Amino acid sequence: GAGVSQSPRYKVAKRGQDVALRCDPISGHVSLFWYQQALGQGPEFLTYFQNEAQLDKSGLPSDRFFAERPEGSVSTLKIQRTQQEDSAVYLCASSLVGTSQETQYFGPGTRLLVL
Protein backbone atom coordinates (compact mmCIF):
# COMPACT_ATOMS: atom_id res chain seq x y z
CA GLY A 1 0.00 0.00 0.00
CA ALA A 2 0.96 3.65 -0.30
CA GLY A 3 3.16 5.12 2.38
CA VAL A 4 3.24 8.64 3.78
CA SER A 5 3.68 11.21 1.03
CA GLN A 6 4.77 14.82 1.30
CA SER A 7 4.79 17.74 -1.11
CA PRO A 8 6.62 19.62 -2.31
CA ARG A 9 9.81 17.62 -1.92
CA TYR A 10 11.90 20.78 -2.20
CA LYS A 11 10.98 24.39 -1.52
CA VAL A 12 13.10 27.50 -1.86
CA ALA A 13 11.65 30.59 -0.21
CA LYS A 14 12.79 34.14 0.16
CA ARG A 15 13.08 35.39 3.71
CA GLY A 16 9.72 36.77 4.80
CA GLN A 17 7.71 34.59 2.44
CA ASP A 18 4.95 32.26 3.71
CA VAL A 19 5.17 28.54 2.87
CA ALA A 20 2.77 25.61 3.16
CA LEU A 21 3.94 22.01 3.37
CA ARG A 22 1.54 19.13 2.77
CA CYS A 23 1.43 15.65 4.28
CA ASP A 24 -0.74 12.72 3.16
CA PRO A 25 -0.60 10.04 5.86
CA ILE A 26 -1.14 6.35 5.35
CA SER A 27 -4.83 5.77 4.73
CA GLY A 28 -6.69 5.02 7.95
CA HIS A 29 -3.93 6.20 10.25
CA VAL A 30 -5.34 8.13 13.16
CA SER A 31 -2.21 9.87 14.39
CA LEU A 32 -0.05 12.33 12.49
CA PHE A 33 3.20 13.93 13.57
CA TRP A 34 5.41 16.72 12.22
CA TYR A 35 9.15 16.85 12.84
CA GLN A 36 11.90 19.29 11.89
CA GLN A 37 15.34 17.95 11.03
CA ALA A 38 18.22 20.42 10.85
CA LEU A 39 21.42 19.50 9.03
CA GLY A 40 23.45 16.95 11.01
CA GLN A 41 20.77 16.53 13.66
CA GLY A 42 18.07 14.02 14.42
CA PRO A 43 14.42 14.87 13.80
CA GLU A 44 12.81 17.08 16.45
CA PHE A 45 9.13 16.84 17.33
CA LEU A 46 6.94 19.78 16.35
CA THR A 47 3.30 18.79 16.75
CA TYR A 48 0.86 15.87 16.90
CA PHE A 49 -2.71 15.27 15.72
CA GLN A 50 -5.15 12.57 16.62
CA ASN A 51 -7.71 12.70 13.83
CA GLU A 52 -8.45 16.42 13.43
CA ALA A 53 -7.53 17.34 16.99
CA GLN A 54 -4.13 18.90 17.58
CA LEU A 55 -3.24 17.32 20.92
CA ASP A 56 0.31 18.57 21.29
CA LYS A 57 2.00 21.57 19.73
CA SER A 58 4.70 21.99 22.32
CA GLY A 59 7.51 21.59 19.78
CA LEU A 60 6.49 24.42 17.45
CA PRO A 61 9.41 26.87 17.65
CA SER A 62 7.40 30.08 17.34
CA ASP A 63 3.95 31.45 16.59
CA ARG A 64 5.00 31.70 12.93
CA PHE A 65 4.48 27.93 12.73
CA PHE A 66 0.94 26.66 12.34
CA ALA A 67 -0.38 23.18 11.54
CA GLU A 68 -3.83 21.92 10.71
CA ARG A 69 -5.60 18.67 9.82
CA PRO A 70 -9.19 19.80 9.30
CA GLU A 71 -10.71 16.51 8.12
CA GLY A 72 -8.48 14.14 10.02
CA SER A 73 -6.46 12.98 7.03
CA VAL A 74 -4.26 15.42 5.06
CA SER A 75 -2.27 17.88 7.14
CA THR A 76 -0.62 21.18 6.28
CA LEU A 77 2.27 22.80 8.10
CA LYS A 78 2.41 26.53 7.45
CA ILE A 79 5.33 28.76 8.21
CA GLN A 80 4.70 32.49 8.07
CA ARG A 81 7.38 35.11 7.42
CA THR A 82 10.09 32.49 6.94
CA GLN A 83 13.53 33.09 8.43
CA GLN A 84 16.86 31.56 7.49
CA GLU A 85 16.85 29.44 10.65
CA ASP A 86 13.70 27.72 9.36
CA SER A 87 15.82 25.99 6.70
CA ALA A 88 15.53 22.27 7.45
CA VAL A 89 13.88 19.06 6.33
CA TYR A 90 10.29 18.82 7.55
CA LEU A 91 9.19 15.25 8.13
CA CYS A 92 5.69 13.95 8.54
CA ALA A 93 4.89 10.62 10.19
CA SER A 94 1.70 8.70 10.85
CA SER A 95 0.70 5.82 13.09
CA LEU A 96 -2.34 3.58 13.07
CA VAL A 97 -4.13 4.01 16.36
CA GLY A 98 -2.32 6.52 18.49
CA THR A 99 -0.99 4.59 21.45
CA SER A 100 2.39 5.26 22.95
CA GLN A 101 4.08 2.00 21.96
CA GLU A 102 3.40 2.19 18.30
CA THR A 103 5.59 2.56 15.24
CA GLN A 104 5.53 5.87 13.40
CA TYR A 105 5.97 5.68 9.63
CA PHE A 106 7.74 8.59 7.98
CA GLY A 107 7.36 10.33 4.66
CA PRO A 108 10.32 11.43 2.52
CA GLY A 109 10.28 14.95 3.91
CA THR A 110 10.18 18.45 2.43
CA ARG A 111 13.54 20.16 2.23
CA LEU A 112 13.01 23.89 2.85
CA LEU A 113 15.72 26.41 2.03
CA VAL A 114 15.14 30.01 3.06
CA LEU A 115 17.37 32.52 1.33
Place this chain on the structure above:
Amino acid sequence: DQQVKQNSPSLSVQEGRISILNCDYTNSMFDYFLWYKKYPAEGPTFLISISSIKDKNEDGRFTVFLNKSAKHLSLHIVPSQPGDSAVYFCAASVLYGGGADGLTFGKGTHLIIQP
Protein backbone atom coordinates in the same frame (compact mmCIF):
# COMPACT_ATOMS: atom_id res chain seq x y z
CA ASP B 1 20.09 18.94 26.95
CA GLN B 2 20.01 15.89 24.74
CA GLN B 3 17.87 13.13 26.18
CA VAL B 4 18.91 10.55 23.58
CA LYS B 5 22.59 10.38 22.70
CA GLN B 6 24.40 8.58 19.94
CA ASN B 7 28.03 9.36 20.64
CA SER B 8 29.50 7.84 17.50
CA PRO B 9 28.81 10.04 14.46
CA SER B 10 30.14 7.32 12.18
CA LEU B 11 31.11 3.66 12.21
CA SER B 12 32.93 1.64 9.59
CA VAL B 13 32.52 -2.16 9.51
CA GLN B 14 33.70 -4.80 7.11
CA GLU B 15 31.06 -6.70 5.14
CA GLY B 16 30.08 -9.93 6.88
CA ARG B 17 31.15 -8.76 10.33
CA ILE B 18 28.92 -7.55 13.17
CA SER B 19 27.89 -3.90 13.39
CA ILE B 20 27.10 -2.57 16.86
CA LEU B 21 25.44 0.82 17.19
CA ASN B 22 25.04 2.33 20.61
CA CYS B 23 22.54 4.72 22.18
CA ASP B 24 22.28 6.22 25.67
CA TYR B 25 19.33 8.02 27.20
CA THR B 26 18.81 10.17 30.27
CA ASN B 27 15.03 10.26 30.72
CA SER B 28 13.97 7.36 32.94
CA MET B 29 10.37 7.86 31.79
CA PHE B 30 11.16 6.54 28.31
CA ASP B 31 9.42 3.20 27.91
CA TYR B 32 9.62 2.41 24.20
CA PHE B 33 12.66 2.52 21.98
CA LEU B 34 12.99 2.34 18.22
CA TRP B 35 15.72 2.23 15.62
CA TYR B 36 15.24 3.91 12.27
CA LYS B 37 17.43 3.68 9.19
CA LYS B 38 17.75 6.59 6.80
CA TYR B 39 19.11 6.80 3.28
CA PRO B 40 19.95 10.19 1.73
CA ALA B 41 16.92 12.14 0.47
CA GLU B 42 14.51 9.65 2.04
CA GLY B 43 12.56 9.66 5.27
CA PRO B 44 13.55 7.43 8.20
CA THR B 45 12.46 3.81 7.80
CA PHE B 46 11.43 1.80 10.86
CA LEU B 47 13.81 -1.05 11.62
CA ILE B 48 13.12 -2.57 15.02
CA SER B 49 11.75 -1.60 18.41
CA ILE B 50 11.79 -2.73 22.03
CA SER B 51 9.54 -2.13 24.99
CA SER B 52 11.06 -1.34 28.37
CA ILE B 53 9.64 -4.59 29.78
CA LYS B 54 12.03 -6.56 27.57
CA ASP B 55 15.79 -6.65 27.35
CA LYS B 56 16.15 -8.11 23.87
CA ASN B 57 14.23 -8.17 20.62
CA GLU B 58 15.37 -9.95 17.50
CA ASP B 59 14.25 -9.67 13.88
CA GLY B 60 16.34 -11.51 11.32
CA ARG B 61 19.80 -9.97 11.18
CA PHE B 62 18.82 -7.20 13.60
CA THR B 63 18.81 -7.47 17.40
CA VAL B 64 18.21 -4.68 19.86
CA PHE B 65 19.40 -4.97 23.45
CA LEU B 66 18.12 -2.79 26.27
CA ASN B 67 19.92 -2.26 29.60
CA LYS B 68 17.53 -0.19 31.67
CA SER B 69 19.81 0.17 34.69
CA ALA B 70 22.51 1.65 32.46
CA LYS B 71 20.00 3.56 30.31
CA HIS B 72 21.68 2.08 27.28
CA LEU B 73 20.54 0.28 24.18
CA SER B 74 22.38 -1.16 21.25
CA LEU B 75 21.55 -2.40 17.78
CA HIS B 76 23.43 -5.42 16.45
CA ILE B 77 23.47 -6.21 12.76
CA VAL B 78 24.95 -9.55 11.78
CA PRO B 79 26.15 -10.25 9.22
CA SER B 80 26.56 -6.70 7.92
CA GLN B 81 25.74 -6.18 4.24
CA PRO B 82 26.55 -3.32 1.84
CA GLY B 83 22.88 -2.27 1.77
CA ASP B 84 23.09 -1.61 5.51
CA SER B 85 25.17 1.51 4.82
CA ALA B 86 22.94 4.34 6.03
CA VAL B 87 22.38 6.69 8.96
CA TYR B 88 20.82 4.95 11.96
CA PHE B 89 18.72 6.89 14.44
CA CYS B 90 17.84 5.78 17.93
CA ALA B 91 14.49 7.13 19.16
CA ALA B 92 12.49 6.92 22.37
CA SER B 93 9.00 7.71 23.60
CA VAL B 94 7.33 8.24 26.96
CA LEU B 95 4.18 6.52 28.18
CA TYR B 96 1.90 9.52 28.51
CA GLY B 97 -1.64 8.72 29.59
CA GLY B 98 -1.75 5.87 27.09
CA GLY B 99 -1.75 8.24 24.15
CA ALA B 100 0.80 8.71 21.41
CA ASP B 101 3.72 10.99 21.88
CA GLY B 102 6.38 12.59 19.74
CA LEU B 103 9.57 10.61 19.48
CA THR B 104 12.86 11.93 20.84
CA PHE B 105 15.72 11.16 18.47
CA GLY B 106 19.47 10.95 18.77
CA LYS B 107 21.69 12.67 16.22
CA GLY B 108 22.33 9.47 14.30
CA THR B 109 25.28 7.24 13.47
CA HIS B 110 26.46 6.91 9.89
CA LEU B 111 27.22 3.22 9.31
CA ILE B 112 29.54 2.43 6.43
CA ILE B 113 29.89 -1.19 5.35
CA GLN B 114 33.14 -1.78 3.53
CA PRO B 115 33.47 -4.62 1.00
